[in-house]
Amino acid sequence: MTSYESDLLRLLDERGHIHQMTDPVALDKLARSEIITAYVGFDPTAPSLHIGNLASIMLLRRVQQAGHRPIVIMGGGTAKVGDPSGKDETRQMLTDAVLASNIASIKNSFRQILRFDDSPTGALLINNDDWLSQLGYIELLRAVGSHLTINRMLTFDSVRLRLDREQPLTFLEFNYMIMQAYDFVVLSREYGCKLQLGGSDQWGNIINGVELARRIDGTEVYGVTAPLITRADGQKMGKSVSGAVWLNEDQLPAYDFWQYWRNVDDRDVGRFLRLFTDLPLDEITRLEALEGAEINAAKTVLANQVTALVRGAEAAARAEATARETFAGSGAGEDLPSMATGPEGARIAALLTELGLTASNGEAKRKLAEGAVKLDGATITDPAYLVVPEDGQTLRLSLGKKRHALIRR
Structure with missing residues (x-):
């Protein structure tokens, strides 16, 4: 761990948020002498962010905790183009209406985790469509084109890796x-x-911004990237058995969100406590040292x-209570995913997928064949078994030992 003098870089470092940084000495000095305004961009390509985005939101939370001002940039403009970083395929083109709907849907995730007010360190939420869509093409070329070389852009991973894999990179994405x-x-x-802060895949994009600000305005700005968050098994974070782990309640029930974290690998506990919570470091050291059944x-x-951070303290308490009731044997915790079938009932394979226990009907059929349901x-x-609850009856549907849902008429 590097020794920093500013609260900002020390906090980011001790919590495991730093991967790469431009001019750390100058940034450390600046963070000691003034309130820094820092931003992270989020492209609203879905109605909810997921836990892969949570790592970037936590960067902004740390900025605010260290006495600086965070800016959330909603990429209403950039999302019309699509970030090629880490992608093998061109993103689907989204309409203005869909982008506006997605932005409205995900705003609360930021308001839950950051403090928005009129103070010098109050967070701001800004849509880059406000200026990007006002730019004429010739105007942008004249303002920016002469300062960024194709040679330099081809060296960045977001472009180079795509070309190395011989995957198409459209001129749209290149912009x-x-x-x-x-x-x-x-x-x-x-x-x-x-x-500017972001994940490690944003390093090239951030460097471009640092260099452009210097060349156009003679302004010194800085960049910090966080490491790519992977699980102990090497898988990229953000996926569960049944799909993405969404931040929004309407995309993923609080109980399933809670269960994702409760079921992480033993080896990930300490790292995730540092990255995604505000627990004191000495308490985290104590918790990660637990062994055997105590690590639970x-x-x-x-x-x-x-x-509690993402969904609120009440949602966390309900989820924990539901888990206690479920694993005590009653399995009727009020926070479990549930649905009503109506008097005609429903096929069990379809119910597994509808309730989010499986990601597809194909997976549901495999799990049924394995005897896991x-x-x-x-x-x-x-898979064609017809589930028909009686009036007032509640049935418990289980996939393995840890995933449960309720079915009512």
């Missing part, structure tokens, strides 16, 4: 890094923004802390 670089220039001019207590703390304790293997 993404130009637009993101221009964002940094606008934010520097209009808000005095000195720092640390996982419960992790699940409660992250769920139980209905009120009885193993069901036929």
Whole structure:
């Protein structure tokens, strides 16, 4: 761990948020002498963010905790182009209406985790479509084109790796890094923004912005990237058995969100407590040292802390209570996913997918064939089995030992 003098870099470092940084000495000095305005961009390509985005939101939370001002950039403009970083395929083109709907849907995730007010460190939420869509093509070329070389852009991973894999990179996507670089220039001019943060896959885009601000305005700005968050098994974070782990309640019930964190690998507990909670470091050191069955207590703390941060303390308490009731044998916790079938009932394979226990009907059929599905304790293997609850009856549908849902008429 590097020794920093500013609260900002020390906090980011001790929590495991730093991967790469431009001019750490100058940034450390600046963070000691003034309130820094820092931003992270989020492209609203879905109605909810997921836990892969949570790592970037936590960067902004740390900025605010260290006494600086965070800016959330909603990429209403950049999302019309699509970031090629880490992608093998061109993104689907989204309409203005869909983008506006997605932005409205995900705003609350930021309001839950950051403090928005009129103080010098109050967070701001800004849509880059406000300036990007006002730019004429010739105007953008004249303002930016002569400052960014194709030679340099081809060296960045977001472009080079795509070309190395012989995957198409459209001219539209190639312009993404130009637009993101221009964002940094606008934010520097209009808000005095000195720092851009993001995941490690954003390094090339961030460097472009740092260099463009220097060449156009003679302004020194800085960049910090966080490491790519992977699980102990090497898988990229953000996926569960049944799909993405969404931040929004309407995309993923609080109980399933809580369960994701409760079921992490033992080896990930300490790292995730540092990254995704505000627990004191000495308490985290104590928790990650637990062994055997005791590590489950640390996982419960992790699940409660992250769920309370993202969904609220009440949602975390309900989820923990539901887990206790479920694993005590009653299985009727009020926070479990549930649905009503109506008097005609429903096929069990369809119910598994509808309730989010499986990601597809194909997976549901495989799990049924494996004998992993139980209905009120009885193993069901036929995907066409018709589930018909009686009036007032609640049936418990289980996939393995840890995933449960309720079915009512």
